Amino acid sequence: MAGKITTVTLSCPNQSCEADFEVPVRELHKAAVFAASHKKQLIAAACPKCCHVVTLLSEAPTNPDDLQEWIDKTADSDNWLECLPIRGTLARIPAGYIKEGGEILYQPGDAGDSMERRDYMYAEGIDPLCYLKQKGRAPEGT
Numbered sequence: 001m002a003g004k005i006t007t008v009t010l011s012c013p014n015q016s017c018e019a020d021f022e023v024p025v026r027e028l029h030k031a032a033v034f035a036a037s038h039k040k041q042l043i044a045a046a047c048p049k050c051c052h053v054v055t056l057l058s059e060a061p062t063n064p065d066d067l068q069e070w071i072d073k074t075a076d077s078d079n080w081l082e083c084l085p086i087r088g089t090l091a092r093i094p095a096g097y098i099k100e101g102g103e104i105l106y107q108p109g110d111a112g113d114s115m116e117r118r119d120y121m122y123a124e125g126i127d128p129l130c131y132l133k134q135k136g137r138a139p140e141g142t
């Protein structure tokens, strides 16, 4: 194989969706930096069709250089993806958002505490911005 892999194809873990979509590896690098600094599992992306979060296997390295090497080595195998545990439907779907200072916080459908986008993705397994965009209720300027 010549050169580094720059795009990977992911499959949505949502069984009623299972869409395939492409993600630039540089996005995975950014996600890896976040995961490393927060000591969390690596969220690769959200499915553009249903907004479910796709995480990488827990053995995925979170150092960007190591991650690239790992992707180049592993991307050919079929089983390198893993989804977050499925949670109750009500809790996962955002009810909306609020603006606090310059920040946008997303409100879970179960009326729990509002969260930043990435925190929401970790807690609820769905990308709230993606979901609200699809419903035509995304915050202005996003």
Ligand SMILES: [Zn+2]
Pocket (backbone or CB within 6 Å): 012, 013, 014, 017, 018, 019, 047, 048, 049, 050, 051, 052
């Ligand atoms: Zn999907």
